[in-house]
Amino acid sequence: MKNGNGNTKLILLHPYIQKQGSSNRLWLLAFISFFTLAFLLTLIYTRDSIPTTVAAAASAAPKSANPLLAKPVVDALVHYASNYNTSGHMSNAELKMISDVLRKCSPPCNFLVFGLTLETLLWKALNHNGRTVFIDENRYYAAYVEEKHPGIEAYDVQYTTKISEMNDLIAYVKETIRNECRPVQNLLFSDCKLGLNDLPNHAYELDWDVILIDGPREYWPEAPGRMSPIFTAGVLARSKKGGSPKTHVFVHDFNRKVERVSSKEFLCKENLVESQDWLGHFVVERMEENVFQFCRNSTSSSSSSSSSSS
The missing domain is CATH 1.20.5 (Single alpha-helices involved in coiled-coils or other helix-helix interfaces)
Structure with missing residues (x-):
């Protein structure tokens, strides 16, 4: 530069x-x-x-993270459900009996219901965080309900009984009470005419806390009646492997002959704790396998037992 x-x-x-x-x-x-x-x-x-x-x-x-429904919610559901202006609906007293038991049943509560009815969605809601399974005689209606309400678990069953055969079927149970129609057994492998053995496999594996019998619906001589569901409920309750030793069994339309007689035979009068309107409430306890009678005060079982031993 x-x-x-x-x-x-x-x-x-x-x-x-x-x-x-x-x-x-x-x-x-x-x-x-x-x-x-x-x-x-x-x-x-x-x-x-x-x-x-x-x-x-x-x-x-903690378990409280999945709490039960609050009592005001339960009361509201029962109130509105019982005030449907529809025939065939349970009364407020009947609904309250069942809802009170479900509320005391610690989740997960296993609730088995025979019959898809106007109260189906109510039972599912009241058994909050529990498992509710529905059994119905109409396969098409069961599929329809599941499709319309994806949260519903419903299965169909084929009944082979008739109301007109009730007395013969009860007599048959008394005769085979040590074999096919034992009070304690796995009905999946049973040939008892009153036992339902085509339910889903898990129905026999679960320990049911509450069972409601509100189906089949029809009531005429050729209709299946409710003998099989009542017998099946009695066996399921007595055959429990775990959980609470007691099972609450509710029978609707208890004032009718089929329901009253079948309940007396397989759920037993001594187990009836209350009844309201058309609903009976039984508490059935687990039993040992070597007991061959449904009711403690049953004379039919003892006579059958003595005849077998002779």
Whole structure:
């Protein structure tokens, strides 16, 4: 470079200045890389730990995290359900009997219902956090209800009995009480004429806390009647393997002859704890396998036993 005197001057940049600029850029790059790596590691660790954390929190959560329905909610559901202006609906007193038992049944409560009725959605709602299974004689209606209400678990069953044959069927049970029609057995493998052996397999494996018999619906001589559901409920209650030793069994239309007579034979008068309107409430206890009578005061069982021994 020339100055005012026409002399040329050469300006040299010291290598330290160039080295300093390059060093600053390297430090900046290293700084950015470090924080990028730290961010990625944090993201990966957090993503992998979320499922474990959630699972641990779920397992550590107390049972109260899935509480029963509040009593005012239950009362409201029962009130509105009982005030349907429809024939065939349960009364407020009948609904309250069942709802009171379901509310005292600690979840998960296993609730078996014979019959898809106007109260189907109510039973599902009242057994909050429990398992409710419905059994109906009409396969098409069961499929329809499941399709319309995906939360409903419903199965169909084929009844082979007739109301006109009730007395003969009861006599048959008394004759075979030590064999096919034992009070304690797995009905899945039973040939008893009154035992239902075509229910879903888990129906025989679950320990039912509450059983409601409100089906089949028809009531005329050739209709199946409710002898089989009542007999089946009595066997399921006495054959429980775990859970509470007691099973609450409700029989609707209890004032009718079939329901009254069948309940007396297989649920037993001594187990009847209350009745309201058309509903009977029985509490049946688990029994030992070597007991061959349904009722403690049953003379038919003892006579059958003595005839067998002779």
